[in-house]
Amino acid sequence: MGTMTIDGRKVEFTDEKNILTVIRNAGINIPTLCYHSEISTFGACRLCTVEDDRGKTFASCSEQPRDGMVIYTNTGRLRNYRKLIVELLLAAHCRDCTTCIKSGECVLQELAHRLGVRNIRFENTREQHELDFSSPSIVRDPNKCILCGNCVRACEEIQGIGALGFAFRGTEAMVMPAFNKKIAETQCVNCGQCRVFCPTGAISIHTNSDKVWKALADPEIRVVAQIAPAVRVA
Numbered sequence: 001m002g003t004m005t006i007d008g009r010k011v012e013f014t015d016e017k018n019i020l021t022v023i024r025n026a027g028i029n030i031p032t033l034c035y036h037s038e039i040s041t042f043g044a045c046r047l048c049t050v051e052d053d054r055g056k057t058f059a060s061c062s063e064q065p066r067d068g069m070v071i072y073t074n075t076g077r078l079r080n081y082r083k084l085i086v087e088l089l090l091a092a093h094c095r096d097c098t099t100c101i102k103s104g105e106c107v108l109q110e111l112a113h114r115l116g117v118r119n120i121r122f123e124n125t126r127e128q129h130e131l132d133f134s135s136p137s138i139v140r141d142p143n144k145c146i147l148c149g150n151c152v153r154a155c156e157e158i159q160g161i162g163a164l165g166f167a168f169r170g171t172e173a174m175v176m177p178a179f180n181k182k183i184a185e186t187q188c189v190n191c192g193q194c195r196v197f198c199p200t201g202a203i204s205i206h207t208n209s210d211k212v213w214k215a216l217a218d219p220e221i222r223v224v225a226q227i228a229p230a231v232r233v234a
């Protein structure tokens with residue numbers, strides 16, 4: 001419990017688990033890609049970075065609020081950082097936005113627009129990977145993955161399944177089922193939570209397959225499909 005100063009305004013907090021929540025409770029819209037209140041904090045995207053009164057920057061999702069803190073959420077430096085992060089993510093991202101099934105609801109697309117990213121100065125050196133259509137419920141497109149890990153944590157922490165995980169390192173890092181199996185070869189239960197938490201088109205609903213209609217006829221899947229949208233509270 002305490003008071004902090006955010007963008008020159010005194011804001012009280014009680015038991016919020018991180019500074020990001022205090023900022024959002026104060027009505028300030030701060031961008032995030034890897035934070036969801038229902039799953040553990042990962043601190044990967046750094047879009048939620050804020051600056052304190054000594055000029056130190058840190059991810060607000062990964063720091064607890066402390067009494068007397070003074071932070072800024074929208075300085076020129078932070079805006080430049082955020083724009084650069086989105087530009088770098090887009091550089092390693094498939095660019096078929098106009099035909100992507102997530103177009104219009106893609107968080108990365110929305111952020112690029114909001115932050116004024118109008119061109120990409122960096123070359124895409126990422127290897128292209130095949131799409132995985134093996135599941136009756138979802139399609140996995142590794143070329144649109146931004147490595148936020150939301151799908152990995154949702155599958156593990158909400159469903160207790162763990163069908164997805166991280167593999168490799170550095171520029172080769174990927175999210176995939178263990179041993180690069182197809183989704184259909186894993187213990188995936190077709191709940192769709194990974195799709196709900198994915199901010200891009202890396203995981204989308206499988207709309208072009210007869211299998212999907214068979215899956216939707218399964219009463220268990222219908223129940224999960226009703227639950228899934230309600231879970232999406234960032």
Ligand code: FES
Pocket residue numbers: 031032033034035042043044045046047048049059060061062
């Ligand atoms: Fe804080 Fe991604 S939201 S690092």
